[in-house]
Amino acid sequence: PVLVVDFGAQYAQLIARRVREAHVYSEIVPHSMPVAEMLAKRPAAIILSGGPSSVYEDGAPQVDPALFGAGVPVFGICYGFQAMAVALQGEVSHTGLREFGGTQLSVTGEGGVLLRDLPEEQSVWMSHGDSVTAAPAGFTVTAGSPGAPVAAFEDLDRRLAGVQFHPEVAHTVHGQHILKRFLYDVAGIEPTWTSNNIIDEQVEAIRARVGNKRVLCALSGGVDSAVAAALVHKAVGDQLTCVFVDHGLLRAGEAEQVEKDYVAATGITLKVVDASRRFLDALAGVTDPEQKRKIVGREFIRVFEQAARELEAEDHVEFLVQGTLYPDVVESGGGTGTANIKSHHNVGGLPDDLKFQLVEPLRTLFKDEVRQIGAALGLPEEMVMRHPFPGPGLSIRIIGAINEERLAILRAADLIAREELTAAGLDRSVWQFPVVLLADVRSVGVQGDGRTYGHPIVLRPVSSDDAMTADWSRLPHELIAKISTRITNEVREINRVVVDVTSKPPGTIEWE
Ligand code: XMP
Numbered sequence: 001p002v003l004v005v006d007f008g009a010q011y012a013q014l015i016a017r018r019v020r021e022a023h024v025y026s027e028i029v030p031h032s033m034p035v036a037e038m039l040a041k042r043p044a045a046i047i048l049s050g051g052p053s054s055v056y057e058d059g060a061p062q063v064d065p066a067l068f069g070a071g072v073p074v075f076g077i078c079y080g081f082q083a084m085a086v087a088l089q090g091e092v093s094h095t096g097l098r099e100f101g102g103t104q105l106s107v108t109g110e111g112g113v114l115l116r117d118l119p120e121e122q123s124v125w126m127s128h129g130d131s132v133t134a135a136p137a138g139f140t141v142t143a144g145s146p147g148a149p150v151a152a153f154e155d156l157d158r159r160l161a162g163v164q165f166h167p168e169v170a171h172t173v174h175g176q177h178i179l180k181r182f183l184y185d186v187a188g189i190e191p192t193w194t195s196n197n198i199i200d201e202q203v204e205a206i207r208a209r210v211g212n213k214r215v216l217c218a219l220s221g222g223v224d225s226a227v228a229a230a231l232v233h234k235a236v237g238d239q240l241t242c243v244f245v246d247h248g249l250l251r252a253g254e255a256e257q258v259e260k261d262y263v264a265a266t267g268i269t270l271k272v273v274d275a276s277r278r279f280l281d282a283l284a285g286v287t288d289p290e291q292k293r294k295i296v297g298r299e300f301i302r303v304f305e306q307a308a309r310e311l312e313a314e315d316h317v318e319f320l321v322q323g324t325l326y327p328d329v330v331e332s333g334g335g336t337g338t339a340n341i342k343s344h345h346n347v348g349g350l351p352d353d354l355k356f357q358l359v360e361p362l363r364t365l366f367k368d369e370v371r372q373i374g375a376a377l378g379l380p381e382e383m384v385m386r387h388p389f390p391g392p393g394l395s396i397r398i399i400g401a402i403n404e405e406r407l408a409i410l411r412a413a414d415l416i417a418r419e420e421l422t423a424a425g426l427d428r429s430v431w432q433f434p435v436v437l438l439a440d441v442r443s444v445g446v447q448g449d450g451r452t453y454g455h456p457i458v459l460r461p462v463s464s465d466d467a468m469t470a471d472w473s474r475l476p477h478e479l480i481a482k483i484s485t486r487i488t489n490e491v492r493e494i495n496r497v498v499v500d501v502t503s504k505p506p507g508t509i510e511w512e
Helices: 011-021 035-040 065-069 079-087 175-186 195-210 223-239 254-266 276-283 289-314 326-331 367-376 404-423 477-490
Strands: 002-006 026-030 045-048 074-077 091-093 099-107 121-128 131-134 140-145 148-155 160-163 214-219 240-246 269-274 317-321 357-359 435-437 443-447 450-459 494-499
Touching: 002 011, 011 026, 011 175, 035 065, 045 079, 065 079, 074 079, 074 175, 079 091, 079 131, 079 160, 099 148, 121 148, 160 175, 195 223, 195 317, 195 357, 195 367, 214 223, 214 289, 223 240, 223 254, 223 317, 223 367, 240 254, 240 289, 254 269, 269 289, 276 289, 289 317, 404 435, 404 450, 404 477, 443 494, 450 477, 477 494
Parallel strands: 002 026, 002 045, 045 074, 074 160, 131 148, 214 240, 214 317, 240 269, 317 357, 450 494
Antiparallel strands: 091 131, 099 121, 099 140, 140 148, 148 160, 435 450, 443 450
16 A cells, blocks of 8 residues: 555645546555654655644654665655655754745656656645755655745655645645656556455455354445445355345335335346334434434434344345445444444444444445445445435425325425526535424415415535535526426425525534
8 A cells, every 4th residue: 555644734634535536546544653653564655745834843743864864755745745855864944934824835846756747837836934955865856845945856756756745635736646656656556446456455355354154234324335235246146145124214216215225227136125004103203303313323223223133044044234434434434343323323332132243345445435336336426426314314405394295295395405506517516405394383464365384405515525514505506496497386285495505614514
């Protein structure tokens, strides 16, 4: 792998993703990891990430100079660039020339391997207080900026290079190009990390782990469990049984997608449990959001447990598939083995006599890679590109108590919003587009010649990178107009459409 050493800013995950977009496998490691341990991973290269500290601050993370004598190519970025300069006896000074944001980079001479053939002046993203004022011996300086006399350097003999700016962010126009130059031309790595290779590797690993034992998977209708199951199925075929608990809280067409399209595309053995009656009964009259979540989670485990027991009665089941992704692994401390399951599909809550070992084929992957693999495995496009959807489903998008009639109203309105968003070609520019029914609110309207007393519906399109923060999407007014007209014309009970223009924070993405 290429190791991305995390110096504690937000940048390490982004760098790791960019490396993978260059078709090179990468892993994030903490800066506290001893050099010997890093080298034991046999890295093809090491990238030192940016970080919040100043290299001269007390307790600022340092780089062990042993890292540079091991023959492994190293690329320093921002803080990593400065830490590298210090470790190799260059000079870093507090010049007082801080740079934050878009900055002009001036290439010096030929630009070396990293910057050769790129524009002499280019826009890069900077974020630094200190600056490298003298490169270590053996390095060629290839660029500077107004606040950073040494903004890029390289030592091709030792295969070491670094840049003061952030090549991983989109604001650095040629950033990905520069990163690729390091990976391919300085480190000499082949771009072989592709969907097909990932699939082959995972299939082999799953076979080795599972052997001839039986495997169980809970499909939620979401991307992660769908792709995880498809991978496991490719590896061990009918040793896998999937259980799909239809809780009756999905959007229009989604249960059918799992039951028909997904099965047709994969050939997976699917046990469908229609539990919608049970969920609706358990949710009857409940209006408190946390209560709704708890009920859905509890009922899900009961129903899934029942299905698992029935399968166990036929033949022992040894493994359970989980769609855990790499960001979950990194955020839980890069943990070894123990699963970190965040949705209500937390089947870790199953009783002790149903103990499964976990199979987590997506543990090393980012979301966009999971989507690509899903597409390569032939899963339906609408499923692979689906927006995130909460485990408790539409129950937390009806403000008020849940019943069949209200679900039908919300499904009809939601389908129109989704259809129009897709028709406008904006699926990918929107992170999520909740449609929320204010079921206990009524307002007066006029339709035809008559007075109506109907419900408002809320459109909540948001843009986001990770759902931690979000902004309301500035959808074109014509699109909102079209959705509004269609909903009020086609869904009898709705006589008012409103748009939520709150960012997160302070608002959450969902209304409950
Ligand atoms: P909020 O509303 O907190 O949502 O901004 C952040 C992201 O999480 C999703 N979400 C959930 N997902 N179970 C889930 O599996 C839940 O109970 C749940 N609540 C919110 C939400 O759709 C958004 O993507």
